Amino acid sequence: MTEYLPESSWSESAHSSSHDFWESTRPAPFQEQRLTRPSSRAQRRPAAALAADVNELLESMARKRVPRLDGVRARLAQARAGLRLEAIEDAVHTMHASTTALDFLGSRSGQTAAEFVRQGQALLGASTALRHLGAAFVQRHDTEAPVTRLVWIDLALESGSLQKRVRQAARWLAEMDQDLVTRRRAASSELAARAIEELARHAQAMHTRVQGVHRLCSHARSVHLVCEQLGEQRTALCTTLQDKIGPASWRLEQELRPLLEVGGYRALVPTELMAAIDARHELQVVLTQAGAQIIRLQEGDGELATQLSWMEHKARTIA
Numbered sequence: 105m106t107e108y109l110p111e112s113s114w115s116e117s118a119h120s121s122s123h124d125f126w127e128s129t130r131p132a133p134f135q136e137q138r139l140t141r142p143s144s145r146a147q148r149r150p151a152a153a154l155a156a157d158v159n160e161l162l163e164s165m166a167r168k169r170v171p172r173l174d175g176v177r178a179r180l181a182q183a184r185a186g187l188r189l190e191a192i193e194d195a196v197h198t199m200h201a202s203t204t205a206l207d208f209l210g211s212r213s214g215q216t217a218a219e220f221v222r223q224g225q226a227l228l229g230a231s232t233a234l235r236h237l238g239a240a241f242v243q244r245h246d247t248e249a250p251v252t253r254l255v256w257i258d259l260a261l262e263s264g265s266l267q268k269r270v271r272q273a274a275r276w277l278a279e280m281d282q283d284l285v286t287r288r289r290a291a292s293s294e295l296a297a298r299a300i301e302e303l304a305r306h307a308q309a310m311h312t313r314v315q316g317v318h319r320l321c322s323h324a325r326s327v328h329l330v331c332e333q334l335g336e337q338r339t340a341l342c343t344t345l346q347d348k349i350g351p352a353s354w355r356l357e358q359e360l361r362p363l364l365e366v367g368g369y370r371a372l373v374p375t376e377l378m379a380a381i382d383a384r385h386e387l388q389v390v391l392t393q394a395g396a397q398i399i400r401l402q403e404g405d406g407e408l409a410t411q412l413s414w415m416e417h418k419a420r421t422i423a
Contacts (some may be wrong), residue, residue: 154280173262174419195234200391202227224364231353238345263324273314334404341397348390356383
């Protein structure tokens with residue numbers, strides 16, 4: 105199974121930073137607190153010592169840094185599960201269907217006036233339900249968004265810290281490769297050549313492990329980008345619910361209630377219907393906008409679920 109996910113419009117390529125992955129400056133012996141000490145050619149160490157440093161760094165990442173990053177991933181997954189869209193989606197669809205079903209022509213005939221009243225009452229019920237659900241959705245977003253943003257910050261910090269160690273390991277591996285090239289040229293016995301090749305195989309194995317951690321960091325950055333986009337989209341939906349659908353539904357209710365009161369005992373004339381018809385059209389426009397926003401949020405949520413699942417799988421293989 106490939107370790108790369110398909111390209112997505114919601115996130116940057118997981119490998120966008122691969123051009124700066126391998127660097128070849130000379131570092132000092134491994135100290136996790138001081139990973140970027142300058143070095144000189146005169147201080148170059150043999151491949152065996154570099155292999156020990158890389159292995160120690162990999163074990164440290166697998167033991168501490170990767171589990172910490174996975175812990176942030178788990179918190180993101182929990183936050184995602186608490187922000188469901190199904191209820192508000194159903195309410196928006198029900199409201200849109202109620203406005204479409206409202207037949208103003210039926211109000212002009214005594215034979216269909218009762219059906220018009222029934223349709224209007226159903227619309228009023230759907231409007232009340234959507235208004236209450238929308239207010240609860242906005243309130244929940246306002247409460248949980250700041251907490252979720254802190255988790256995004258933790259994700260960026262943990263992945264950035266892990267990426268620094270990946271770059272350090274990459275530099276050491278590059279130095280190890282250079283030392284092995286030099287030693288191959290100077291090898292004077294079969295035994296020395298076999299030892300060099302064994303070190304080269306060990307370096308390749310560590311190279312694969314480092315690349316795995318690098319991909320995990322890259323996908324963490326992709327997850328962070330998806331989260332930011334979802335946050336913006338959710339805020340936009342809240343604005344639509346609160347500032348557009350709320351006032352538009354209230355206006356339609358105010359125009360419709362008098363019509364329903366008199367529509368039960370007499371036919372309505374066209375001039376009485378015009379304000380309500382305009383209000384319905386205004387509401388349908390913003391309901392359509394909200395429906396499109398919900399679809400985009402669902403697509404982004406699916407992308408986030410895929411990325412989080414990949415991160416969980418990769419972290420398990422590394423740890």
